[in-house]
Amino acid sequence: MENNPVPIMKTQTKNPVIVLFILASVFLLCSPFIRAQNSPVASITRFDVKSEYQEQYKKILGNYVLNALSYEHNIMSEAYVEQENQSVIWLFERWDSKKEFDAFRKTATPKALNALAKTALTKPEKTIAVNDLEPITKEQWRTASRKEDSQLTVMLFVDAKSGTEANFIEIYHAAMPEFRSEPGVVTYQLSQFEEDKTQFVTFEKFRSKDAFQYHLNFLPIQPVIDYLNTSIKKQPFQDELHSLIEFAPLIRE
Numbered sequence: 001m002e003n004n005p006v007p008i009m010k011t012q013t014k015n016p017v018i019v020l021f022i023l024a025s026v027f028l029l030c031s032p033f034i035r036a037q038n039s040p041v042a043s044i045t046r047f048d049v050k051s052e053y054q055e056q057y058k059k060i061l062g063n064y065v066l067n068a069l070s071y072e073h074n075i076m077s078e079a080y081v082e083q084e085n086q087s088v089i090w091l092f093e094r095w096d097s098k099k100e101f102d103a104f105r106k107t108a109t110p111k112a113l114n115a116l117a118k119t120a121l122t123k124p125e126k127t128i129a130v131n132d133l134e135p136i137t138k139e140q141w142r143t144a145s146r147k148e149d150s151q152l153t154v155m156l157f158v159d160a161k162s163g164t165e166a167n168f169i170e171i172y173h174a175a176m177p178e179f180r181s182e183p184g185v186v187t188y189q190l191s192q193f194e195e196d197k198t199q200f201v202t203f204e205k206f207r208s209k210d211a212f213q214y215h216l217n218f219l220p221i222q223p224v225i226d227y228l229n230t231s232i233k234k235q236p237f238q239d240e241l242h243s244l245i246e247f248a249p250l251i252r253e
Helices: 016-038 051-069 098-104 108-120 165-180 209-216 219-230
Strands: 041-048 074-082 088-095 126-133 152-159 185-193 199-206 241-247
Touching: 051 074, 051 088, 051 108, 088 098, 126 165, 152 209, 165 185, 165 219, 199 209
Parallel strands: none
Antiparallel strands: 041 088, 041 126, 074 088, 074 241, 126 185, 152 199, 152 241, 185 199
């Protein structure tokens, strides 16, 4: 008797429910990566530069800043040396998309900066990723000092005692509108470290030293001063205050 093979039925995979389930699963797996690529980027980078390379490093970093500012997705890019120690250089950056920032980092000027860093730095650069609290707009970031101003920029690192960071944020939330409305303030931003929520940094740009002194005596700052005198890990807090001198500045009006 001849054996006839049993016909094999091909499984249909076009069931719309199954297809939708597969697509939904893929989306859920990919969405964190997609969100990360499209999320804003804010960072502070410190460079410790050998004395013989300082001018060369400033020149290339200045070109980096000016090139970054020409990109649509760049929010701000500024470079500074420390007033008291000009071997320390700081780069501040904000982009509206990590994807666009990564693309910019592959262009010629960032590559030139990375190449010089191999011989010009005394130790590897340090980049701090931050999240801006009550962030300002691109237009506000790019507000330039006036020609007649004698700009003063200060940065304060705050290492809060664990459990007090929410109080610090609340104090600044109440004070920030007052600070930003001061006539001598150009830029005022509080940011929190991504990797350590007890660490913060303020970036404060004033039109003059007198404007800064006015700020220090401004009544709404007192709760901030009280917090800094009682709730940070190491005193005095002024040890973490950095006076900065901008180079490659924005075009002033």
